[in-house]
Amino acid sequence: MVEHDSLPLDTIFHALGDATRRAMLGELAAAPRSVGELAEPFAMSLAAASKHIKVLEKAGLVRREVRGRTHMCSLDPAPLMTADQWLGVYRRFWTGRLDTLEQLLRAEDAPRPPRAVFDQSGSS
Template sequence: MVEHDSQTLDNIFHALGDATRRAMLAELATGGRTVGELAEPFAMSLAAASKHIKVLESAGLIRRDVRGRTHHCSLEPVPLASADQWLGMYRRFWTDRLDTLEQLLRAEDAATLPPKKGE
């Protein structure tokens, strides 16, 4: 992976590493919100919400449009796709491991179960 891609993934996973920011992204997945609307469920100041939003922005996960004094935020899903692609390698790893475990358990069950009537 190119170093630039590594820094991008670092920023994305850093942003996703905080529960408040993940909740904000979940809100934005249902539609755009103002900074105030994003801050409201957390009983935090607009300044604190803005710090979280800046982290999400620097990771490229959201876009903020300023209309007058109101800041509107929307989800940018493309960077999440690159994180998902990176995680896909581990998803395949665990799927292969679980498939192997399933085969072992089935073989063990077949070896320990009494034969069915008529066999």
């Protein structure tokens, strides 16, 4: 089983637990964005967007670079690999279970050979 320090995973999953932050990560996966650009689709203030970005930064998912008065954010996907490795244990578990279920269902649906019919006198 993959062992990880729980604090980084807790922080990553906390950051991913909010739909706004997940949408921001989706935007950053396409290209770096300013805080204003990240706030715009949600009609939120820059301060509110900055709070979300700070959570993402704490999880290591976002890097912020200050360019004059503009704060540019970019995705750092490395922590997502940590989360993916942890989830991989359970992915393998469920894949194995689903493979077993598929085999059982195929066996159940497979044609069965006809049974021998015996008459009442005991001869076939």
